[in-house]
Amino acid sequence: MSLESFDALVVGGGPAGSSCARELERAGLHAAVLDARQFPRDKVCAGWITPQILDELEIDPTHYAAGRVMQPILGFEVSLVGGKSARIRYPEPVSYGIRRCEFDAYLLARSQAKLFLGEPLRELVRESDGWLANGRLRARVLVGAGGHFCPVARQLAPDARSREPVVAAQEIEFELDPEQSARCPVSGEIPELFFERDLRGYAWLVRKGPVLNVGMKRFSARARSQYGVELACSKGMRRPA
DSSP: OOEEEEEEEEOOOSHHHHHHHHHHHHHHHOOEESSSSSSSOOOOOOEEEOOOHHHHOOOOOOHHTTOOEEEOOOEEEEETTTOOEEEEEOSSSEEEEEEHHHHHHHHHHHHEEEESSSSOOOOOEEEETTEETTTTTEEEEEEOOOOOGGGHHHHOOGGGGGOOOOEEEEEEEEEEEHHHHHHHBBBBBBBBEOOTSSSSSSEEEETTEEEEEEEEEEETTTTTTTTHHHHHHHTTOOOOO
């Protein structure tokens, strides 16, 4: 097995990891990204970004929208579950609905880093002048960008996660057929957010053109996994096959 050397190895190819790798490359350093998943890949997320994110990541909205979902969001409808809702609307977009499968792949592809996808971090060894990953990737600097389940954090601080609160999440994102699209009562410009009365969880309905995202999150291991689907059905939408 041949060794490959880099200035920096970023573990995790999501927006944080790919953006970090891009900045390293722009600074003249040779970066690599290691991720257990192949891209494009799904990610549990309602899926929207703000204009400030577009500016920070230097994304041209016109270029990005070519062939990708980018739904202008002009406000939000919020409520407690079972209660009355309040709709807030703005004169210009405050966010843009995106598909994480598209957005994350876009950021990773433009990073210019060398990609090692579909390969989990199995072994991490500290060396005198850096790190050795999986017995073949050597780097002077190691960046853990794998989020809550980051394998770097698990290996370097195995007890840290036990002190973190559990956030259970579930979502489904699918394309509406023409009949579903005509009947869907959710506005693409106004996502709907439903907060639980103890404010420890919420659900969402986010429409992005022909795509609907339904999901929920809660600070509890006993989160109701069917809640988001039941919410969609109560709005008159059929559960996808």
